[in-house]
Amino acid sequence: MYLSTITRPKTAGWKGIGANVFALGAVSLVTDVSSEMVTAVLPLYLVVGLQLSPAAYGVIDGVYTGATTLLRLVGGYLADRTDRRKRVAGLGYALSAVAKVGLLLAGGSTAALGAVITLDRAGKGLRTAPRDALITLSTPAGDLGRAFGVHRAMDGMGAFAGPLVALAVLALAGGSFDSVFMTSFCIAALGVVILVLFVRDHRSPVPSEPVRAKAIGGLWRDRGVRRVVLTASLLGLATIGDGFVYLLLQKREGLSIGWFPLLAVGTSLVYLLLAAPLGALADRVGRLPVMLGGYVALGAVYLLLFGPLGGWALVVVVVALYGVFYAATDGVLMALAGPLLPERMRTTGIALIQSGQALAYLGSSVLFGLAWQFWGPEAATRLAAAGVALTLAATAALLGRRS
Amino acid sequence: MTTRTRLLITALVAVLLGAVAVTYTALSKPEPDEVASTAVSGPRLMVLSNGRLSTVSRSDPDGPREVTSQHCDRVYTAGGTTSCLRPVGAFKAGELAVLDPHLREVRTVPLTGFPNRTRVSASGRMVAWTLFVDGHSYAANGFSTSTGILDAKTGALVTSLEEFTSTVDDVATTAVDRNFWGVTFTADDNRFYATMSTGGHRYLMEGDFAARTLRSIADNVECPSLSPDGRSIAYKAAINGDPQQGWRLSTLDIATLAVTPLAETRSVDDQPAWVDARTIAYGIQRSDGVNDVWAVPADGSGTPALLVPEANSPAPVE
Numbered sequence: 001m002y003l004s005t006i007t008r009p010k011t012a013g014w015k016g017i018g019a020n021v022f023a024l025g026a027v028s029l030v031t032d033v034s035s036e037m038v039t040a041v042l043p044l045y046l047v048v049g050l051q052l053s054p055a056a057y058g059v060i061d062g063v064y065t066g067a068t069t070l071l072r073l074v075g076g077y078l079a080d081r082t083d084r085r086k087r088v089a090g091l092g093y094a095l096s097a098v099a100k101v102g103l104l105l106a107g108g109s110t111a112a113l114g115a116v117i118t119l120d121r122a123g124k125g126l127r128t129a130p131r132d133a134l135i136t137l138s139t140p141a142g143d144l145g146r147a148f149g150v151h152r153a154m155d156g157m158g159a160f161a162g163p164l165v166a167l168a169v170l171a172l173a174g175g176s177f178d179s180v181f182m183t184s185f186c187i188a189a190l191g192v193v194i195l196v197l198f199v200r201d202h203r204s205p206v207p208s209e210p211v212r213a214k215a216i217g218g219l220w221r222d223r224g225v226r227r228v229v230l231t232a233s234l235l236g237l238a239t240i241g242d243g244f245v246y247l248l249l250q251k252r253e254g255l256s257i258g259w260f261p262l263l264a265v266g267t268s269l270v271y272l273l274l275a276a277p278l279g280a281l282a283d284r285v286g287r288l289p290v291m292l293g294g295y296v297a298l299g300a301v302y303l304l305l306f307g308p309l310g311g312w313a314l315v316v317v318v319v320a321l322y323g324v325f326y327a328a329t330d331g332v333l334m335a336l337a338g339p340l341l342p343e344r345m346r347t348t349g350i351a352l353i354q355s356g357q358a359l360a361y362l363g364s365s366v367l368f369g370l371a372w373q374f375w376g377p378e379a380a381t382r383l384a385a386a387g388v389a390l391t392l393a394a395t396a397a398l399l400g401r402r403s
Numbered sequence: 404m405t406t407r408t409r410l411l412i413t414a415l416v417a418v419l420l421g422a423v424a425v426t427y428t429a430l431s432k433p434e435p436d437e438v439a440s441t442a443v444s445g446p447r448l449m450v451l452s453n454g455r456l457s458t459v460s461r462s463d464p465d466g467p468r469e470v471t472s473q474h475c476d477r478v479y480t481a482g483g484t485t486s487c488l489r490p491v492g493a494f495k496a497g498e499l500a501v502l503d504p505h506l507r508e509v510r511t512v513p514l515t516g517f518p519n520r521t522r523v524s525a526s527g528r529m530v531a532w533t534l535f536v537d538g539h540s541y542a543a544n545g546f547s548t549s550t551g552i553l554d555a556k557t558g559a560l561v562t563s564l565e566e567f568t569s570t571v572d573d574v575a576t577t578a579v580d581r582n583f584w585g586v587t588f589t590a591d592d593n594r595f596y597a598t599m600s601t602g603g604h605r606y607l608m609e610g611d612f613a614a615r616t617l618r619s620i621a622d623n624v625e626c627p628s629l630s631p632d633g634r635s636i637a638y639k640a641a642i643n644g645d646p647q648q649g650w651r652l653s654t655l656d657i658a659t660l661a662v663t664p665l666a667e668t669r670s671v672d673d674q675p676a677w678v679d680a681r682t683i684a685y686g687i688q689r690s691d692g693v694n695d696v697w698a699v700p701a702d703g704s705g706t707p708a709l710l711v712p713e714a715n716s717p718a719p720v721e
Contacts, residue, residue, distance in 0.1 A: 107691055107692065109690060109691070169428060172428055173428045173431050176428070176431040178427075178431055179424075179427055179428040179431045182423070182424060182427040182428070182431075183424040183427070183428060186420035186421065186423050186424040187420070187424075189416075189420055190413075190416060190417055190420050193412070193413060193416045194413060197404070197409040197412060197413060198409060198413075250515075251536075373579070373580050374579070374580070375579070376579040
């Protein structure tokens with residue numbers, strides 16, 4: 001098969017995007033408001049509210065990230081095996097909603113907090129792959145870039161509004177973190193209701209043999225799939241993490257800690273504005289060139305962190321380029337991967353790709369942390385930029401070649 | 404179900420959930436800024452009581468409290484000068500507030516980070532603070548601190564001890580992983596002690612503010628606190644040299660470097676404070692997150708005793 005036929009399939013334009021994509025987008029929007037509310041205040045809550053040491057916070061944060069990876073695969077396989085993607089995704093959304101109440105009940109106990117945060121991440125791990133699989137199964141192949149663009153734009157709106165809602169609630173409730181968690185739970189519950197009422201499950205038309213665990217091996221033996229998984233892992237390796245990027249910006253410009261949530265808000269804003277247009281561009285000119293463009297933006301971000309710009313210009317340009325990077329890679333990668341995966345194994349395949357990316361990201365953020373510690377932040381970002389350049393070349397070689 | 408019905412149900416659920424969120428938020432408004440406060444006289448201890456600067460009687464520390472309207476995350480007082488590390492707000496950076504004997508604000512220094520330690524020299528002239536800078540240590544397990552000193556008399560400000568020349572065993576070090584925390588001042592208002600961590604070691608450093616130098620004296624000494632007579636240092640030592648295992652309180656004789664473990668066997672993550680020549684006080688966090696101030700004899704004898712319940716940041720008031 002020519003990969004070029006995948007990167008440039010026929011397109012039906014914006015009309016190709018079904019109601020299901022918008023329904024899933026609405027669920028993601030609402031859920032992201034809920035989860036980003038918590039993400040925005042959690043460091044403050046743990047370190048200031050509960051007076052946990054940063055070391056303890058680091059452990060909790062590690063759990064937060066690590067818990068999702070394995071569950072993605074479990075969720076993906078479960079959804080394919082039972083052919084009930086909506087149900088598995090719904091379970092994931094519900095778990096995360098319940099976790100918000102858990103935050104209220106956990107109090108200052110580190111163990112309970114760790115468990116609750118793990119539950120929340122478990123929910124996210126379970127739902128992501130079935131959701132993305134439903135998007136690919138509800139959209140013609142030629143319009144996947146747009147479909148994911150629309151979905152990620154709606155998702156981004158939630159991520160954009162979340163921290164603002166959290167700050168508003170904090171202001172109204174006189175700094176009560178509990179109110180933020182309660183509001184977050186109510187919003188998450190609404191997301192579950194929208195999912196149940198409006199999202200249609202996609203059942204495979206022909207009832208066939210149940211999907212077996214063995215099939216995961218078969219998936220891996222497919223060259224196209226292997227390449228996309230490798231590409232996703234490279235993407236993970238190139239990303240050092242929002243925390244580090246914002247922290248370096250904060251250090252360089254001496255921003256107060258309170259600006260942290262706003263850096264994320266700015267990135268989300270650029271992401272949500274560009275996700276759909278860049279998705280459409282990917283449908284037209286090919287998904288690979290758009291992804292490579294994203295890497296150029298990421299490399300520029302790393303170089304600028306210790307570059308010639310300074311002051312507010314630096315903050316604005318870095319946040320904008322970082323948003324461009326996300327808009328050009330996140331949904332586009334899924335659009336690129338979808339058609340390569342057999343329908344029966346679509347969720348497992350997407351989970352495999354996302355797990356590769358998540359594991360590689362975990363590794364790269366640890367490596368970056370070490371590089372920062374031993375060689376200083378400037379050398380570490382230069383190294384990260386070199387990593388991006390290598391990733392760009394490797395991605396072009398992996399996906400640009402004909403098989 | 405028609406789309407109309409589904410939309411109707413969604414709207415109903417949204418209104419219901421919205422009502423729950425709004426009611427909860429409205430009900431959780433903090434109680435008015437008034438708390439029971441009783442004037443306290445005689446020898447006193449300054450503590451933070453639920454984040455508010457307070458004083459209790461030395462002879463009845465469990466008794467009535469004089470609670471002020473000053474909010475601090477950390478506090479210390481000596482020689483009429485009180486240093487208060489103001490909490491970080493959602494949009495507000497933290498700051499150091501230097502207060503006079505009437506707790507009026509004399510000077511503020513804007514700070515970026517989460518308050519961790521603060522000290523004032525016995526004369527009230529020198530003020531030091533430590534902040535956690537990377538509260539956001541993603542995946543990587545390290546953390547970094549920032550420690551500064553203010554000479555309240557001359558206004559000289561050192562925002563980071565990393566600016567000073569440091570030597571470990573007489574060898575100059577410029578390692579980028581250096582972190583400083585927990586300053587304690589000597590009586591001359593120039594020399595001080597602090598902890599410097601680098602390469603997995605946490606050294607006791609002796610600093611010279613005027614000469615801008617620091618040199619190592621001992622290893623595995625954190626959060627030093629100089630005794631009123633200037634002869635020994637109370638500190639926390641990582642158990643088996645590994646902070647993951649917790650910390651043990653000890654004292655170090657500066658002349659002989661002899662170590663005396665104190666009777667407190669629980670892990671203590673605090674910079675101890677000498678409330679008098681023979682007693683060391685420190686905060687211990689309960690499992691529910693509330694701190695209590697405990698005290699233990701400085702000579703290694705006796706047993707720890709609860710000094711001020713539901714408080715932290717103890718300091719004797721002359």
